[in-house]
Amino acid sequence: MAGSPENAMVLSSTADEDEKQRESRSKREIISTLPTEKAWKIQGLMYQYQGFWYYSGGAVEGVMWMQKCFKARNEDVLLVSFPKCGTTWLKSLMFSIMNRTRYDFSAHPLLTSSPHELVPFLEFYAEQNIPFPDLDTLSSPQLFHTHIAFTSLPQPVIDSQCRIVYICRNPKDVFVSSFCFLSRWNIVVPLEEAFELFCKGISVYGPFWDHVLGYWKASLASPQRILFLKYEDVKRDSLCQVKRLAEFMGFPFSSEEEGQGLIHEIMELCSFENLRNLKVNKTGAISVGNVSTGKDTFFRKGEVGDWKNHLTAEMADRIDRIMEEKLKGSGLTFSDSCDS
Template identity: 25%
Template sequence: MERELVIPKSYPINLIDKDWSKRELYFKKDSKDFLDKVHDLKVRDDDVWIVTYPKCGTTWMQELLWLLMNDCDFETALATDQEIRSPFMEFGFYTYGDADGAIQTLEDLSSPRLIKTHLPLALLPAQLWQKKAKVVYVSRNPLDALVSSYYHGLSWGFYYGQTMDQFFENEILRKRLVEETPIAHFAEFYRIRHRPWIYYTSFENMKDNLRGVIENVAEFLNKPITHEHMERLLKHLSFEQMKNNPTTNHLWERKIVNHPNAGKEDHKFVRRGKVNGYKDELKPDMIDKINCFINAELQKHDVTLENILLLKKEYNVFILSFGRSPPLDASGGHRKLKNKNKKSSPQIGRRTTLGTMREATLRLLLLIGIVLAGGCAAHLTKRSFSDQSVHGYTTERTCWWNEVCKEEFQSLFRCKCPQFSYCRSPGRYYNAYCSMTDTGYIWTQPNWDWGP
């Protein structure tokens, strides 16, 4: 697909204050009419949008969202292709060049709509940021996403006859990473992840704790689920079930595209679902080449891959700093630490283990002492300023430690801070976080009974 530099009708300056004129955006050639229609699209208050860079777990999250929005109707989910239940906004334009038809497909949907898109932040509908309909965003290790895109294109016929190396040299290094890097796509949504109408997660997070993600998404959508539904969701969304479910393998879309080489080399749409699976697929020199691009983009956007993929929980930053985990490379994996002692004995191994346990115990005791001391100091110290102007909450839930409890310029709290903590910020016009320290600018939170 031939792409060109595009300029949207307006930029989301109310979300991110930066020089948007320097943000290079590429899309399919001759797409101005389509992008203008997307920009002007009427967003409904009860819309839910699933936004991702391609091959980042979109289908997985999309299936979860649709089920939660439709009272866990597994029968319909198993009988109807996902693309029909929840359309891909760009599909009609990509396939037929039909801008009107692509938009009409969305307008014909009954509410509440679940809409999928791979567009970057600046090309999404302007009303999405005005009405603040719910947006779910999923990131993924770029190397895994790019490998997955190769097999996807191979099955659909686009890259038939190309080896993995040829694809990465011709398509990725010379085109895709130059035109629209995954990091730029990720970083912009990562910066606005604390907005109450955005749920940001990662493929890695879903793999690590699917149950927790289901619980969080259900809460985000205000869709309580029963224990029975939770167990069915876990089974339905398991890798084996998704892989063997024809309605989640995009067979309908592939049939519509009907590429002459489609199916000549066939791979399941849900193929491996493995974190860091690229290490088994790419040669080391190719990984190094891609990492050069990734590292440069990470530095440009002042973010780490560890943060983007939520590998380091924000509310555990202090605790994790005591763990001294091996540093992460640009691929998101831990760098191997060289072992100078090539030979070791069981006795040395036991001594090392005991030493490590003693060190960990001392660190834990030190941490407990610091927390207790900080807690005592917090109650003995007079507050610098107490702001009692905010009286309500956007969601009925308790925050995590060190989570944003109130965003800058917002008139409602995002959540209620845990007991013995305070919603604290450096000043009035800053994000406030749940903290045990009650000095600084304290936003006094009203008591709220969440009910049973």
């Protein structure tokens, strides 16, 4: 019968599918008009959306989806990072801090799951066509992660009181780590060519300086909502920074927990060496956007200053001069070591 519930459901489903197709066409039309540049890959283009570069049109669609659909709750915590700035480490630390009363260290999820599986990238849900869970069905708070710039964050995130943790790193190490990461796929252009693109601001989620400045200025304006961390500082004084991180997230360590050595247990569990040597991080693959890569690619060296083994003095000087110009007057600086 024309008016039956079954027919109504079919009509509703068809309407929803039509709407999805219209929305997909609209996104593709927008993407087709975006500026493009040669990617770090041997073949392919990068797309500039809202002033920042993405490695594919699918990645842009992921950002568009996040801007339309993601609505953080006040109690949630959002980790933001420029790629290759210590994301894997911070994911493991923040997950362990937030869930320390739920799991015993002998059966911790980090022993059997990659940090990227426990704290997935938000914008990858759309790119990989993964249904995003209804926040109303999830316990609060939740920990999420994204790479997108501050000016591209969804308005509901800006309007909420959710806490944002931002981690950045010396740009010379960022460039080298990014290049080595892509090199594992054997699809990257020569180092000199990738370096030229990076210096022009053309890198995934770049320009680097605009990305870090956006969150640096926001952290100065709203320190109660945005914690700005440097990878080098966390490496130099991990104990102090982990305590600072826990307090900011709303999960401060009690004096009893400190006395029991809980902070040190978390630091040991999440240490680079421990995570790298776990079977779960040495075997198997994980999707990064529309590419599958070995889990071991996320654990290369984790060192401060490894750029010295890859860049010439002229290259290093060029990046230093660019950063001095771009960050001038902001008060933001980067160190080449953990000692200063």
